[in-house]
Amino acid sequence: MTAGGEPKSLSDITKDMGLNMSDVAAFSGLDESTIFRLWDNVEWLDRISGRSLQSLMSSVPGIAEYSMAHALRKRRDELVADLHGEGLTVNLRALEKSSVAQPHLLNALEAGLHIMRGQATQKTSSFIARFWGREQDTALEALYSTTPDEGLLDDPQKLYDSSVDLAPRLNRKTYSFHSILALNILTHQVSKVTGELEADLGFEVPGRQAAFMMRGVVMGSLISSNDFDLAERYRKELDATPVYAALEEWSFPTYTRDGRISSDFALPSSLSLRNTAVEVLREIAVYNDAYLYYLVSTYIPLALRRDPAFGGKIPELVQALELRVVDCADRRIRQTCNMLVRRLKGLA
Secondary structure (H helix, E strand, O other), X not given: OOHHHOOOOHHHXXXXXXXXXXHHHHHHOOOHHHHHHHOOOOOHHHOOOHHHXXXXXXXXXXXXXXXXXXXXXXXXXXXXXXXXXXXXOEOHHHHHHOOOOHHHHHHHHHHHHHHHHOOOOHHXXXXXXXXXXXXXXXXXXXXXXXXXXXXXXXXXXXXXXXXXXXXXXXXOOOOOHHHHHHHHHHHHHHHHHHOOOOHHHOOOOOOHHHHHHHHHHHHHHHHHHOOHHHHHHXXXXXXXXXXXXXXXXXXXXXXXXXXXXXXXXXXXXOOOOHHHHHHHHHHHHHOOHXXXXXXXXXXXXXXXXXXXXXXXXXXXXXHHXXXXXXXXXXXXXXXXXXXXXXXXXXXX
């Protein structure tokens, strides 16, 4: 966020360009009386109509940039104040230097506010559920992060505690697609940081709720703990429980937007995993050995059943696995990778 987010009047924005009221009115096609009413008012954005703003943005340099910066700054300041009231301090330096789009980061801060207020309502579930997706997940990851100068909060411990408290109360009495997604997202973020399988994170109910909650915890724990035995236990659970396998197959394509997010957790019979392939290739390169084992033993075989061409990325997948397996110390992981590579070379 730059200083451009500070309140400025139209006269402040245009003075360095040497434009006066008549110039702005002529270029924008607006009445000079309209420009006059806005000219010296630092709150002019709250008073202008959408159509008039579009005219100014398209005709006067700097208006579009200022409008965006001001809107981001205003929302940011409100969220910073509200989170401070809940006992959380936002790391403004990390927020400003992040490579993640600012609107995504502000949405993550708002999710944190919902969590801190602890209201297990449909509105809360619905909002948190919107973070099912690569970019949204990256923003939420920054909210929970403990990495100095990267985490959006100076100390996210209260956020962890509130997440653990909120998760089992999310729409406990009734089936809700959004509550299932929200529960998965919360458990995933907390377990990714703590590396622990927290029994208190979820609730024991049969079917998709328990299955999806388990997946969130397992994925987060694998990323943080590098636990091969956990990856193997998860694989065996999927082999034994069809609903777990179905949710596993659904998760990647909807997360990467290859498939449409649907409340019945169904995928079309014909589906190209183009975006999923790109994400899997990224994860092969950046995540630990236990997570790699999960990919090669569990997810990639499922994906190949859905899309044998793997989004047209079979050669890239073979290359990524051959490069990655060189660094694997565990013989079991190397064997599983090599078996998959041999199978893929038969498909290519």
